[in-house]
Amino acid sequence: MALYSEKVMDHFRNPRNVGIIEDADGVGEVGNAKCGDIMKIYLKIAGEKGSEVIEDVKFETFGCGSAIASSSMATELIAGKPLSEALELTNKAVTEALDGLPAHKLHCSVLAEEAIKAAVKDYYDKNGIAYDPEKFREGDEPHCCGT
Amino acid sequence: MIYADNAATTKVSKTALAAMLPCFEQVYGNPSSLYAFGQEAKELLEDARARIARCLNADPKEITFTSGGSEADNQALRTAAALGAKKGKKHIISTAFEHHAILHTLDALKKEGFEVTLLDVHENGLVTAQQVAEAIREDTALVTVMFANNEIGTIQPIAEIGAVCREKGVLFHTDAVQPAGHLPIDVRAQNIDMLSISGHKFHGPKGIGVLYAKKGIRLENLIYGGAQERNKRAGTENLPAIAGMAAALEESLAHLDETTAKLIRQRDMLIKGLSEISHSVLNGDAEHRLPSNVNFCFEAIEGESLLLLLDDKGICASSGSACTSGSLDPSHVLLAIGRPHEVAHGSLRLSLGEDITDDEVRYIIDAVKEVVDYLRNMSPVWRSLNEGRQQFVLP
Numbered sequence: 450m451a452l453y454s455e456k457v458m459d460h461f462r463n464p465r466n467v468g469i470i471e472d473a474d475g476v477g478e479v480g481n482a483k484c485g486d487i488m489k490i491y492l493k494i495a496g497e498k499g500s501e502v503i504e505d506v507k508f509e510t511f512g513c514g515s516a517i518a519s520s521s522m523a524t525e526l527i528a529g530k531p532l533s534e535a536l537e538l539t540n541k542a543v544t545e546a547l548d549g550l551p552a553h554k555l556h557c558s559v560l561a562e563e564a565i566k567a568a569v570k571d572y573y574d575k576n577g578i579a580y581d582p583e584k585f586r587e588g589d590e591p592h593c594c595g596t
Numbered sequence: 597m598i599y600a601d602n603a604a605t606t607k608v609s610k611t612a613l614a615a616m617l618p619c620f621e622q623v624y625g626n627p628s629s630l631y632a633f634g635q636e637a638k639e640l641l642e643d644a645r646a647r648i649a650r651c652l653n654a655d656p657k658e659i660t661f662t663s664g665g666s667e668a669d670n671q672a673l674r675t676a677a678a679l680g681a682k683k684g685k686k687h688i689i690s691t692a693f694e695h696h697a698i699l700h701t702l703d704a705l706k707k708e709g710f711e712v713t714l715l716d717v718h719e720n721g722l723v724t725a726q727q728v729a730e731a732i733r734e735d736t737a738l739v740t741v742m743f744a745n746n747e748i749g750t751i752q753p754i755a756e757i758g759a760v761c762r763e764k765g766v767l768f769h770t771d772a773v774q775p776a777g778h779l780p781i782d783v784r785a786q787n788i789d790m791l792s793i794s795g796h797k798f799h800g801p802k803g804i805g806v807l808y809a810k811k812g813i814r815l816e817n818l819i820y821g822g823a824q825e826r827n828k829r830a831g832t833e834n835l836p837a838i839a840g841m842a843a844a845l846e847e848s849l850a851h852l853d854e855t856t857a858k859l860i861r862q863r864d865m866l867i868k869g870l871s872e873i874s875h876s877v878l879n880g881d882a883e884h885r886l887p888s889n890v891n892f893c894f895e896a897i898e899g900e901s902l903l904l905l906l907d908d909k910g911i912c913a914s915s916g917s918a919c920t921s922g923s924l925d926p927s928h929v930l931l932a933i934g935r936p937h938e939v940a941h942g943s944l945r946l947s948l949g950e951d952i953t954d955d956e957v958r959y960i961i962d963a964v965k966e967v968v969d970y971l972r973n974m975s976p977v978w979r980s981l982n983e984g985r986q987q988f989v990l991p
Contacts, residue, residue, distance in 0.1 A: 482938035
């Protein structure tokens with residue numbers, strides 16, 4: 450049996466939305482090089498305040514196969530979606546969309562969720578938009594290195 | 597497929613397989629049975645023991661068959677601990693980058709009241725006999741230093757360390773799983789009291805190993821039961837594997853000089869090629885190094901993704917990243933030679949086999965360069981380093 454599902458390998462081999470957005474409206478970076486994974490998400494936001502849409506999303510990831518695949522899948526899940534929907538993205542949804550991850554790799558999907566939230570939060574902060582801090586709490590799955 | 601993970605395991609050689617097959621179908625008797633058919637198996641068993649002893653310059657009585665290197669390491673340490681404890685000696689000296697079969701056994705012994713000193717292996721991955729001499733105390737029961745490291749391939753000054761131990765009257769064990777069949781081993785000339793080897797690292801089968809213990813060392817049992825292996829390792833002998841291991845060891849040593857010359861040339865070709873990758877470093881001393889071993893760290897990438905992409909290109913290799921070890925930390929060996937965590941995650945070990953060609957070596961160099969480049973281009977760490985927001989660790 451292979452280590453990863455076909456879906457994970459597809460997103461790892463052909464990652465969607467790799468790169469940066471020079472004039473991004475929101476940027477989120479999570480993880481730690483010491484732990485072996487860092488994800489950075491760039492968002493381009495369009496539309497009126499309160500009904501924003503994710504016009505473009507890009508990512509950069511330093512990490513293992515599942516970290517790259519999780520970032521790729523997460524960006525695909527939120528591209529073109531209302532910002533409010535992006536905030537609802539859970540690590541579980543990322544994992545399910547990838548047809549599952551090995552148990553010790555679940556933290557990669559958590560990082561993807563957190564990276565997106567961090568980018569949205571950055572957009573809110575930059576634009577002085579009030580938000581519910583509850584929506585930005587940390588995920589339930591443990592990170593690597595136990596940090 | 598290019599198999600470049602011979603430090604993990606090797607292909608069983610035709611010679612080894614040919615030695616094994618009769619033990620399954622023809623000489624399948626139990627060596628402990630007294631009828632002639634059983635005694636025929638016993639003869640094969642003792643013949644294999646004598647041949648392995650010859651390969652190590654040991655006496656057949658000093659050879660005990662085990663299930664592999666890990667069991668041999670466990671038994672050697674348990675033996676030395678039991679002997680030491682009887683004399684009130686409960687101090688053991690080892691190194692920070694031993695195989696886990698040693699380190700985890702030492703952890704268990706610590707819980708039983710032993711004190712363990714782990715010697716520094718320096719950035720080049722080498723310990724010195726002087727370090728050992730300085731660490732030996734009145735209550736030192738054992739020195740155990742691996743012959744050659746399994747990840748970075750560095751070869752330790754075993755004969756010198758053995759001489760220091762002899763002089764001070766301390767037992768000396770070495771885990772020789774990696775060098776067996778690849779470097780000359782002479783337990784007498786190298787002053788070795790106990791030594792562990794494993795069949796599958798030199799084209800023998802898996803699940804079989806040897807513990808050499810110098811005459812006079814009374815082994816401590818790990819497995820109790822029948823009277824096999826002079827009462828020191830119960831269980832019906834795995835004759836096919838033992839016969840295969842003996843044949844493989846002899847065969848490897850018969851071609852040692854030519855294989856070594858070829859591998860060193862190809863290893864150094866690989867090292868030269870991979871050194872062209874910027875912000876990379878060879879792990880372990882370039883000279884005192886197993887002929888087959890190449891180990892690099894590449895800054896700003898992670899080892900597992902490197903391995904997966906090399907796999908896509910048909911190359912089997914390994915890494916010391918946390919994601920490939922299944923633990924939370926990267927390789928203890930790379931940390932022991934002073935690589936920071938973030939660099940240790942980006943490591944690659946290639947261990948060459950006898951049948952690799954120069955073209956394949958060139959293909960590996962090109963593939964690694966391409967994959968490292970690709971992964972760096974999607975790494976936020978790489979961007980940050982290049983934009984000067986972070987300092988490079990590797991020059």
